Amino acid sequence: MSIERTLVLIKPDGVARNLSGAILSRIEAKGYTLAELKKVDASRELLEQHYEEHVGKPFYEPLVEFMLSGPVVAAIFEGHRVIEGFRSLAGTTDPTTAAPGTIRGDFGRDWGLAVQQNLVHGSDSVESAEREIKIWF
């Protein structure tokens, strides 16, 4: 067993569309355990820390603005290989091509919204998870 912790964010689109429960429920159904949960009005400073790897990319500023547009739900989930497992459950970054059965593939609205509106964030490595959990909790 390799028990890990990962940071999951339900982005402002997911919260605004009342999908928080449905998304958390899918993660729990897969077998992961909810360790921490809160609703947050994130500050620009917090988001700049969270997304520091993307500074300078064309989507960086729109991404931060989008994340400031409404509350997010922050959670820590625990479980065997949860980092990779959650990213598989979330689907690929762009909801247009995310596989059916994934959170982004099933719930991603596909009428021309920007890629940033893809419902969820999940840490991508053990190091990222540790770093991000310290930022949010």
Ligand code: GDP
């Ligand atoms: P993730 O790990 O799948 O969330 O994707 P990344 O770490 O590469 O990017 C972080 C977030 O930036 C993504 O979840 C999207 O919200 C947004 N993003 C990434 N690539 C693009 C892009 O090409 N265009 C836009 N508008 N947003 C993007």
Ligand code: MG
């Ligand atoms: Mg990422």
